[in-house]
Amino acid sequence: MIEIENIVKTFRDATAVDHVTLTIEPHTICALVGTSGSGKTTLLRMINRLVQPTSGSIRVDGQDVMSVPAYALRRKMGYVIQGHGLFPHWTIAQNVGTVPGLLGWDRAKIDRRVDELLDLFQLDPATYRDRMPAQLSGGQRQRVGVARALAAEPNILLMDEPFGALDPVTRGRAQEELRAIQARFGTTIVLVTHDMDEAILLGHRIAVMDKGRLLQCAPPAEIIARPATDFVRELVGTTDRAFRLLSLSTIGDHIEQGEASGDPLDANMTLRGAYSELLWSGRKAAPVVRDGVRVGIVSLDGLGQLAAHP
Known part of the structure; x- marks a missing residue:
């Protein structure tokens, strides 16, 4: 469980996140939605301490994230960004095995995990493990990025607009893969997106943010049928609600x-x-x-x- 309580983050004189309180239940996908500058990415990055909160607290399974060394906290969470973020001079196997290697797994265990994840993402290990990122398509690189984030079997996966750079067909396939993988492993996923359709497709709950504030957090059906504010109603779209x-x-x-x-x-x-x-x-x-x-x-x-x- 991720418990975010009264979190504030200010940069100089601007407030990026303004007194946000939010609970993300285990084994669910929570989609953070909002326009650019709404504070959703800043909130996401405070969960793994890439950004330090100005005030408030974040607890993961009851433990304050500030009580854990940042490097130890991050190794327990997967993190996926738009554009995959793979190390260009490392092979696919080396990329996927990054965090298990940092955690001291033995080579045989790392190799088994790499092959398991490549199989899961329909990338034949014999074909892909020794390739370089530049030899893969954009969709394949993004799948490897997700595989790397899952390699150390984290309970929490943070995703910052992971599919934004993909074409519509590849993006749809990647979204379906993510749904299937989340259902299989029960991973708690926090997903940042500006695409309401993506949030509706993937999220068990959708948290809508604007100007640093949390306006509404509810299941997709409630967000669509009963938007809490005019901004949420506009984000859903009056003509698209039924569809x-x-x-x-x-x-x-x-x-x-x-x-x-x-x-x-x-x-x-x-x-x-x-x-x-x-x-x-x-x-x-x-x-x-x-x-x-x-x-x-x-x-x-x-x-x-x-x-x-x-």
């Missing part, structure tokens, strides 16, 4: 009966994804399968009704 609610449910939650032809859609696809797919393909309906078995259909009319009456 963002569709991104919180899967086709399998709203199976319809009827006939439809063409390529089937998987029951785990979001309703918003199904709506986009039907519009793109020009179909009024599509069959739905779960584990390869046809279970019903999804239709534009049905999705339209859900959007109109969320």
Whole structure:
């Protein structure tokens, strides 16, 4: 658990974080959202003491972070930044094994962990472990950056706009990978993003910040349906609210009966994804399968009704 209590951070005469109190539950993803200069990155960096708070306290599992040497604290947390931050003259294996090496793991254990993580991110160890970062695509480098952050099996992963530099297709895949990995390991993730769609997709809770203050912290459905302030309402977008609610449910939650032809859609696809797919393909309906078995259909009319009456 991460407990942030009445945190203030001032730089000269400016207040970057203004009396923020926030609790992040274990094994969840908390997305910090806001415009540039809202204080979200400063708040994130205070968790691992890259920035020192002016006042207030931050506790991790009940222990004040200021009572732990900064280097020891950081080795217990993964940290991922936009643009991956890999060491360019080290191999992929050396990059991923950085923190385990600092912690004194033996070579055989480090090698096993490197291969395990490369496999997890669908990067064949025999092919990629001895390559240099410059030999990888942008998406591959970002995946290696996340693998490096997870190498020492941290309970907490801090992520500062990790997917901002990726193209939309690669970014979508990276987001899905992160969801799957978080569900598998139960890692507590604090994610900074300016993209509300990303926050809704990934966050169990979304914390909206503006001018250093925390305006609202709630599950995505509550943020969308009941924004606490005009700023939160504007960030969500009045015209997109209904369709963002569709991104919180899967086709399998709203199976319809009827006939439809063409390529089937998987029951785990979001309703918003199904709506986009039907519009793109020009179909009024599509069959739905779960584990390869046809279970019903999804239709534009049905999705339209859900959007109109969320």
